[in-house]
Amino acid sequence: MSNDPLASISPDWAAALSGVEANLKAMGDFLNTEFIAAQQRDGGPGFLPAPKNVLRAFQQPLDQVKVLLVGQDPYPTFGHPIGLSFAVERHTKPLPRSLSNIYRELQDDLGIPPANHGDLSSWSQQGVLLLNRVLSVRPGTPASHRGKGWEKITEAAIRALLARDKPLVALLWGNDARNLTPLLGSTAIISSAHPSPLSASRGFFGSRPFSKINQLLERQGASGIDWTVR
Secondary structure, eight states: OOSSGGGGSOHHHHHHTGGGHHHHHHHHHHHHHHHHHHHHHTSOOSSBSOGGGTTGGGSSOGGGOOEEEEEOSOOOSTTOOOSSTTOOOTTOSSOOHHHHHHHHHHHHHHOOOOOSSOOOHHHHTTTEEEEESSOOBBTTBTTTTTTSSHHHHHHHHHHHHHTSOSOOEEEEESHHHHTTHHHHTTSEEEEEOOSSTTTGGGTTTTOOHHHHHHHHHHHTTOOOOOOOOO
């Protein structure tokens, strides 16, 4: 992250997150500390995703967001996280199993064949905010940056979404995401088990979230999402 983290994101997101700018700078200092420690330890990067992608979820305009898809924290594997929840670099093989399960449900729901890559940028560009609650992770150590300060920042982002008078559907997969339900108030919500292999068979498969989202958006007067991964 740069010394001015708000400079790398959409101007309307920068305005919306100005109230937590001090928190963003503190997280930048924390990541710098992680980087220095890793350099001294093993020469690794210290955190994932790459610095340019830590705030990538906020590069598309706030004004265009129609769907909030909440993840937990980035994949802790080198080359996987790109700053968008559940997404990975286009060259990543094999795909994370959670993402493979998402593609399976997408095909069962809308008949869209699984993509041969895991970059979900085409969703983001249509107004799907692929937001992890925690925006960084130590390589090889899932959930290692929980409780370090990201939660306050991402909650501020969610509150900014709710403050608009615009169509919005929240997609909450798993217990961590569902904990946001009280914050979301009257927002249209679709929730189910997480697509992880540990829980997908307990309510994720067969939940048909993609068609349900489009139906809810259309009821709010908005166009649906083309869920084809391009």
